[in-house]
Amino acid sequence: MIIWLNGALRDESAAISPLDHGLTTGDGVFETLKIVDGQPFAVSKHLDRLVVSATGLGLPAPDLAQVRDAIATVVKADPDIAFGRLRITYTGGVSPLSSDRGTVGPTLIVASQAIEKPASSSAIVTVPWVRNERSAVAGLKTTSYAENVRALAYAKARGGSEAIFANTVGNLCEGTGSNVFCVFDGELVTPTLESGALAGVTRNLVIAWFGAVERDVPLSRLAEADEIFLTSTTRDVQAIHRADDRDLAAPGEVTAAVAKVFAARSAEDLDP
Numbered sequence: 001m002i003i004w005l006n007g008a009l010r011d012e013s014a015a016i017s018p019l020d021h022g023l024t025t026g027d028g029v030f031e032t033l034k035i036v037d038g039q040p041f042a043v044s045k046h047l048d049r050l051v052v053s054a055t056g057l058g059l060p061a062p063d064l065a066q067v068r069d070a071i072a073t074v075v076k077a078d079p080d081i082a083f084g085r086l087r088i089t090y091t092g093g094v095s096p097l098s099s100d101r102g103t104v105g106p107t108l109i110v111a112s113q114a115i116e117k118p119a120s121s122s123a124i125v126t127v128p129w130v131r132n133e134r135s136a137v138a139g140l141k142t143t144s145y146a147e148n149v150r151a152l153a154y155a156k157a158r159g160g161s162e163a164i165f166a167n168t169v170g171n172l173c174e175g176t177g178s179n180v181f182c183v184f185d186g187e188l189v190t191p192t193l194e195s196g197a198l199a200g201v202t203r204n205l206v207i208a209w210f211g212a213v214e215r216d217v218p219l220s221r222l223a224e225a226d227e228i229f230l231t232s233t234t235r236d237v238q239a240i241h242r243a244d245d246r247d248l249a250a251p252g253e254v255t256a257a258v259a260k261v262f263a264a265r266s267a268e269d270l271d272p
Contacts, residue, residue, distance in 0.1 A: 002077045003110075004109065006109075019096075021101060025095075028090060029054050029140065031053075031141065032046075032086070032087050032234070033086040033088070034233045035086050035112060038075060038082075040075060041233075042233075042270075049199065049201065053141045060105075062106070067110070070088075074086065074110050082114070083114065083116075084115050086110065086112045087109075087110070089111075089143065090106055090107070092106060123243070124160050124164050124230070125162075125244060126165075126166070126243075127151045127165060130165060130166050131165045131167045131174065133167045133173070133195055138196045139199065159242075162178055164222070164243075166219040172219050178230040179191075179202070179203035182228050186226075189214075189217060190203065192215060192216055200232060202232055202235075205266070227240075227250075227254055237255065239252070
């Protein structure tokens, strides 16, 4: 693992202050980028969303020139990653042991790590908890991830690799780290952003490159979908072969077509 912390490369023993607000309160935002053959994908779109998340949380906008330099430094330090994850973490920095922010300024961390490619298909499990689409942090990619950790553990204990949330009014929302697409009678549908779902970079590229209808979908309709797939930075387009106790063909015809288009278009342009 390669780590850049507040201006310099560090090893895995790199440490932030125990008073960092990202640690004590989850006051921070992050982005995860895919690395393919040593190169990060969709840097500009991820940095745009980093700014949206940071300012939406009330943090100062990150210095994107510094973030780009950090990314370049990390990638150069480990150029042989065939497939991996690059994470940008931006927190409220050293602060009091309370909800108040300090005055020292934000902490910035960029780290990379080689990972295994996700399976071509997987299983999902709906969870008994909901996303709050009216939350102060709805639609922001924050480091406050405890409910995702809890939900993912619940799903994995039941044979899934991703947990699926409804929102407070019972509509399909998202996974812990993915967006959900369903096919109903040949129509490709994904939940609206008003559902509380994150505006995933891969989600948005699928909509732009292939086309999909953004519509509120009652969670109960997940059981009626002809096909389901997830999108995320490292999954790309991942078919779902089981949803709770229901088996599905994976990939279905639409899912396979989306995956083919996404693979071709993303190979043509690393920063679409």
